[in-house]
Amino acid sequence: MIPIEKVTRRNFLQGVLSASAFVLCVQKAPLLAKAASNGTPGFTTSVAPSIDSTAFHPGVYVGIQTDGTVIIVAHRTEMGNGVRTSLPRILADELDADWSRVQVIQGDGDEKYGSQDTDGSHSVREFFEPLREAGATARLMLIRAAAQQWGVPEAQCVADPVHVVSDSKSSRKLGYGELAALAARQPVPKKEELQFKSPREWRYIGKPAPGYDVTEVCAGKPLFGMDVRVDGMLYAAIAHPPVLGGKVKSVDDSATLKVKGVKKTIPIDPFKPPHAFQPLGGVAVIADNTWSAFKGRKQLKIEWDNGAHAVYTSADYKKQLQQTARQAGKVIHTTGDPDAEFAKGGKIIEAEYFAPHLAHASMEPPVAVADVQAGKVTVWSPTQNPVGVREEVAKALGMKKEDVTCHVTFLGGGFGRKSKADYAVEAAVLSKKTGKPVKVVWSREDDIQFDYFHSVAAMYIKAALDSAGKPTAWLQRSVFPPIGSTFDKDAVYGGGGEMSMGWNVIPFDVANFRSENGPATAHVRIGWLRSVANIYHAFAVQSFANELAAAANRDPYDYLLMLIGTGHTIDAGQSPDVAGKYPYDTARLRHVAQLAADKANWGKRKPGNGWGMGIAVHRSFLTYVATVVEAEVDSSGAVRIPNVYTAVDAGIVANPEMVRSQFEGAAVFGTSIARTGEITATNGSIDQSNFHDYPVARMNDAPVHVDVQVVESLAPPAGVGEPGVPPFVPALCNAVYAATGKRVRELPLTRNGLS
Amino acid sequence: MIHLKVNGSPQSFDGDPEMPLLWYLRDILGLTGTKFGCGMALCGACTVLENGKAVRSCSRPMAKVEGLEITTIEGISAHGPHAVQKAWAEVNVPQCGYCQPGQIMQAVSLLSSTPHPTDADIDDKMAGNICRCGTYQRIRAAIHEAAKERA
Numbered sequence: 001m002i003p004i005e006k007v008t009r010r011n012f013l014q015g016v017l018s019a020s021a022f023v024l025c026v027q028k029a030p031l032l033a034k035a036a037s038n039g040t041p042g043f044t045t046s047v048a049p050s051i052d053s054t055a056f057h058p059g060v061y062v063g064i065q066t067d068g069t070v071i072i073v074a075h076r077t078e079m080g081n082g083v084r085t086s087l088p089r090i091l092a093d094e095l096d097a098d099w100s101r102v103q104v105i106q107g108d109g110d111e112k113y114g115s116q117d118t119d120g121s122h123s124v125r126e127f128f129e130p131l132r133e134a135g136a137t138a139r140l141m142l143i144r145a146a147a148q149q150w151g152v153p154e155a156q157c158v159a160d161p162v163h164v165v166s167d168s169k170s171s172r173k174l175g176y177g178e179l180a181a182l183a184a185r186q187p188v189p190k191k192e193e194l195q196f197k198s199p200r201e202w203r204y205i206g207k208p209a210p211g212y213d214v215t216e217v218c219a220g221k222p223l224f225g226m227d228v229r230v231d232g233m234l235y236a237a238i239a240h241p242p243v244l245g246g247k248v249k250s251v252d253d254s255a256t257l258k259v260k261g262v263k264k265t266i267p268i269d270p271f272k273p274p275h276a277f278q279p280l281g282g283v284a285v286i287a288d289n290t291w292s293a294f295k296g297r298k299q300l301k302i303e304w305d306n307g308a309h310a311v312y313t314s315a316d317y318k319k320q321l322q323q324t325a326r327q328a329g330k331v332i333h334t335t336g337d338p339d340a341e342f343a344k345g346g347k348i349i350e351a352e353y354f355a356p357h358l359a360h361a362s363m364e365p366p367v368a369v370a371d372v373q374a375g376k377v378t379v380w381s382p383t384q385n386p387v388g389v390r391e392e393v394a395k396a397l398g399m400k401k402e403d404v405t406c407h408v409t410f411l412g413g414g415f416g417r418k419s420k421a422d423y424a425v426e427a428a429v430l431s432k433k434t435g436k437p438v439k440v441v442w443s444r445e446d447d448i449q450f451d452y453f454h455s456v457a458a459m460y461i462k463a464a465l466d467s468a469g470k471p472t473a474w475l476q477r478s479v480f481p482p483i484g485s486t487f488d489k490d491a492v493y494g495g496g497g498e499m500s501m502g503w504n505v506i507p508f509d510v511a512n513f514r515s516e517n518g519p520a521t522a523h524v525r526i527g528w529l530r531s532v533a534n535i536y537h538a539f540a541v542q543s544f545a546n547e548l549a550a551a552a553n554r555d556p557y558d559y560l561l562m563l564i565g566t567g568h569t570i571d572a573g574q575s576p577d578v579a580g581k582y583p584y585d586t587a588r589l590r591h592v593a594q595l596a597a598d599k600a601n602w603g604k605r606k607p608g609n610g611w612g613m614g615i616a617v618h619r620s621f622l623t624y625v626a627t628v629v630e631a632e633v634d635s636s637g638a639v640r641i642p643n644v645y646t647a648v649d650a651g652i653v654a655n656p657e658m659v660r661s662q663f664e665g666a667a668v669f670g671t672s673i674a675r676t677g678e679i680t681a682t683n684g685s686i687d688q689s690n691f692h693d694y695p696v697a698r699m700n701d702a703p704v705h706v707d708v709q710v711v712e713s714l715a716p717p718a719g720v721g722e723p724g725v726p727p728f729v730p731a732l733c734n735a736v737y738a739a740t741g742k743r744v745r746e747l748p749l750t751r752n753g754l755s
Numbered sequence: 756m757i758h759l760k761v762n763g764s765p766q767s768f769d770g771d772p773e774m775p776l777l778w779y780l781r782d783i784l785g786l787t788g789t790k791f792g793c794g795m796a797l798c799g800a801c802t803v804l805e806n807g808k809a810v811r812s813c814s815r816p817m818a819k820v821e822g823l824e825i826t827t828i829e830g831i832s833a834h835g836p837h838a839v840q841k842a843w844a845e846v847n848v849p850q851c852g853y854c855q856p857g858q859i860m861q862a863v864s865l866l867s868s869t870p871h872p873t874d875a876d877i878d879d880k881m882a883g884n885i886c887r888c889g890t891y892q893r894i895r896a897a898i899h900e901a902a903k904e905r906a
Binding site: 220291664665692 | 853
């Protein structure tokens with residue numbers, strides 16, 4: 001990636017390509033190619049005038065320089081998910097390009113790329129086919145160029161071995177660079193003409209590769225949003241209202257203005273409900289460096305009008321949620337007749353679970369630079385959704401989206417927080433008011449207290465067991481302030497997305513089942529955090545499965561396999577196109593459970609006396625995961641995690657090395673959630689503020705060893721970034737139960753005398 | 756006026772002596788490899804070497820660094836990758852990468868005092884550096900790798 005520091009107010013891609021480079025804009029329909037022209041070099045000119053540029057043409061870009069450098073645009077966000085490696089390698093594979101001659105360029109926020117919203121573990125799933133098509137198209141055009149140059153039939157030319165086209169009847173070869181100019185003059189082939197490689201022929205897909213940027217990252221290069229420096233830039237820190245919807249009643253900035261380096265203070269308007277992605281409002285301190293802005297902010301004396309959400313106190317709210325979860329809720333899904341089955345009596349098991357709010361706490365707090373000049377805005381932002389940034393900035397400034405450019409930097413972690421544009425909008429608002437480029441830097445305290453929080457949730461589950469201990473009826477109810485409240489202040493029920501995350505159906509063979517959802521009013525901004533509602537839903541369902549095993553006096557793993565059954569397709573309410581491509585197949589879940597348990601040597605050692613293993617399975621983002629956690633619990637309640645064994649079936653994987661990284665990381669992320677993750681509010685204000693009171697896992701308390709088995713599969717690719725998190729938490733809690741007999745029904749462990 | 760050396764170059768600073776070294780490096784000198792994570796010496800993202808020993812630059816006011824030699828991630832990269840950086844790449848440690856300059860500086864400091872650390876040494880000395888992506892297992896492996904390389 002080009003160091004951000006040197007690229008001020010210019011399009012990243014401008015000037016990257018030489019004038020005669022072959023530029024291919026591959027779109028779902030139609031396809032276009034042309035040589036970059038002298039006057040307007042670069043990818044930005046690759047849409048031919050015959051195409052209606054206002055239409056939606058999702059596409060990806062590849063260019064080949066005459067020196068043979070292949071340039072591939074990474075149009076999705078790199079935040080540790082590995083997309084700047086895995087996505088370009090899919091294209092490079094089908095192009096038969098030499099990976100060492102590929103240059104990856106980050107795309108700006110632009111609708112032409114299709115969805116850039118790097119959320120929901122979508123990247124490979126959504127772009128596997130378009131990227132292969134892009135590579136295959138470019139390869140065919142290079143082959144045709146060679147055939148034309150040599151005056152031989154196309155069939156005689158092959159892209160072999162790599163980065164060259166060879167004449168199969170002679171020893172002639174032409175490199176991709178040599179062919180670039182002629183390739184650019186070939187008509188773009190129709191999709192039906194393309195030949196795709198068979199999986200046997202893949203050279204990159206499914207093969208492990210290190211991160212494309214690893215050397216630059218380890219050298220501390222200026223890659224992140226926090227590292228952006230623009231000439232003449234001012235720095236801003238913002239005092240946000242401590243309670244959602246609060247307003248400034250009065251402000252005394254006299255001490256602030258005496259701080260060396262502070263220039264001025266600027267009020268930021270409160271949002272108009274619903275808050276969505278608007279700034280929270282407050283008072284900004286503008287300074288000539290970050291430290292002065294922080295120091296000046298501390299000196300502000302602000303009287304706040306806290307508003308209606310000052311009623312929010314977590315201990316009281318918890319009781320309300322639990323009360324709601326005990327009453328009938330809105331029915332989400334029913335199979336059979338659970339009420340009739342429950343009425344028959346027999347052995348009834350009930351349990352309640354509770355999981356608190358969480359904050360994202362990505363290592364890089366929210367930060368953005370914006371420069372508003374002459375009716376145009378340029379934003380540099382670590383964002384998961386650059387088009388969203390353009391829309392929100394335009395809305396806030398009363399401008400057109402077309403007048404807002406968003407350059408995407410690397411993200412120092414995202415986990416869903418950086419899908420929201422509020423901090424970039426703050427920078428734009430302040431740049432407009434100062435007439436200068438402004439960098440808004442959130443402190444860790446800002447980050448934790450003014451997050452879009454992962455929702456707090458209460459769950460209730462009841463099952464009837466037959467004489468063999470198998471459930472004949474199952475009722476589950478969850479209650480949480482929904483993400484929908486961020487966009488509709490009256491929303492109190494979970495959306496379809498939240499319900500589909502491990503709640504509307506369960507992967508178990510139970511004839512009579514009903515899922516319900518109860519209402520809850522939000523008092524803080526609710527957002528999505530890595531694996532979202534799956535976290536609390538999997539915690540409840542997979543803990544309850546473990547409780548049933550104990551009630552039936554069965555081994556938890558054997559019991560889990562019995563619950564899953566031998567494999568069947570579940571109607572999970574997926575849309576027909578998703579269900580057709582990604583049927584919910586419990587045989588795949590059973591398979592990963594077996595892989596993880598076998599690797600863990602499940603059942604070889606008797607649990608108890610402070611040692612135990614726990615298992616959980618979960619399907620999310622279309623991926624099947626099983627996790628076995630080994631836990632040691634000492635007499636003080638301190639939990640150590642020597643080993644984690646996880647098995648994942650995500651269909652085709654682009655880069656198994658990145659899949660392993662994501663699942664190793666998910667175990668650590670899950671440890672933070674399970675052991676200490678808890679955000680609470682008192683009178684509407686968040687109680688925690690930094691890593692001392694919102695601790696996350698460190699090297700000495702994270703799992704020591706995480707083993708990841710990646711199932712080799714030719715099923716369509718599914719999600720990878722998030723699905724490792726949900727099963728980890730209940731697997732750990734189940735391990736604690738096996739070790740100690742202590743059942744964790746409320747997260748985190750610190751609420752249970754454990755640590 | 757405060758005088759110090761940063762990556763071998765003499766520097767002087769006449770600004771707010773309370774300004775933490777972190778912000779001097781980042782905002783005044785433009786050395787952005789040293790990261791801001793918490794501002795309270797809780798996460799280690801801002802780790803630099805002060806006369807060869809790891810410190811949290813977010814909590815070192817400029818008044819305290821008079822006459823000291825500061826080395827940042829840029830300083831150890833000046834002549835090609837350091838053994839620790841090579842090991843980091845070899846093991847493919849980074850995910851998002853934001854904390855890694857701090858992790859690397861802490862590891863450099865650890866290896867200079869303990870050339871052949873045990874797992875327990877590593878856990879002990881690296882526990883102050885948070886990686887939210889969860890690359891700890893690879894960091895541990897990379898430190899062993901770097902120790903081997905330097906042997």
